[in-house]
Amino acid sequence: MPLAQDGFPDSDTDESERGVAGTLKIHAESLTLDNGKLLAATGKNSNNNNQEDQEAATIKLKVSGLTTLDNNSLILADATGVQVKGGNITIEGGFMILFPSDGETGNDIFANAQQGQGGEINITLQGLFGNFTSQQGLTRFNDISAISLTGDLSLFGLLEINSAINPGEDPENLPTSTVDPSQLIVANCPRSGKVAVDQLGEFIVTGRGGLPPSPLDPMNSQSVWVDWRTLNTEEETIEEATSTPTPEVSYLPMRGKRRTANTPTPARRKKKIVEAQGWTVGEDGTIILTAEPNTVTPKSNWYSPRSCGSKG
Template structure:
């Protein structure tokens, strides 16, 4: 309600004021907007308003009075939900925490953090334990060389002949002078004549 809007059930003479019943979400009365159920010589009427909120400016009235005196006044009843508008709110601390103060400025200060890798994937569950059969073993590999320009010349590779040395199955591995893993045809944990190439099973042993 705005700009001198009025809802009236006033009575003249000895008649009583009328009744006004309003059901709304919110009642707003501004700029001298009035709801009245007044009477001259009779009893004031009855005003019943049911709303979530009732808002009015100081110059807006909701009355049920009588000119005959206060004993002839009517009834003005406001029905609003019994809810506490402060419910669901929590009090914030007066001192705002600065996130910069929560970070350690000394990089040398040891903390209590830890990094753990467990389960499968090539790492033992403990540095002091060896790989179990369930773990995946990751061997050392050489980096892949970048491809040369297509315009560069390629060297011809000599053709292999039937006189090449036979392939001997690996029986162990060692680290060479470059720190690379090299497969060998003997057991590096043993010494003696076993370092020589074994006699193929298809050949007779020479006595």
């Protein structure tokens, strides 16, 4: 696009008697401009046709989903005629993304009313993402600019952006103070009577969910190792060992010959395999399962209960 004297893109539109450019309306679920252009331009004076209230060269976009501008795309509303009312852009909908510029012009949104009323941009979105500037002319950055000229560059247009998510704002500072659990539980002395107890309220533990059955019980893991292999019982192991005789060698006193006698040898008692009852960590970080359960050392309460004196 060639540049006009004021630095805006020149739509090469002159005043003529062929008609007045009206409004370009786009209603869609999504809109993508990839090195694309949306142009609405006119040089016609609408007063010649007694159309004083008609806006010329106006773009209205209503996209419920995502609108993206990439690869030096352009949205331009250009009203260049004498006393031409228009050159406005209205964008409504969901989200808009202006991708970073990788060329000489960037992704731009321009509204221009050179010698008449107009030159306004109104953007109302849930979120507008992308860095942009508000320059009067084309730059290598993303630009969103509105200008209304009276011939001496004295009247600038209106640029209004309403977005629930503004990337230019600083993120909200989250609170850094931690919660003291001791301040969340009231340690009052017990009072007699059902009414007094009901006034204190109650705390009910439903199910397990990592909580002990009783507030006085220590935390204890109930995980069980389920082994689907079939192991021989202790009686079967001893029977198999005793059923295999061990030959015994002896010598005859007269002839010096050997003879063997099958004498049963008592079998050694094998160690019984039991389920793991605990675990520990080795020096190299290896988890070692143990037959004996771990010794649990209960920790002291994190709050000191209030001492209540006895009433005589």
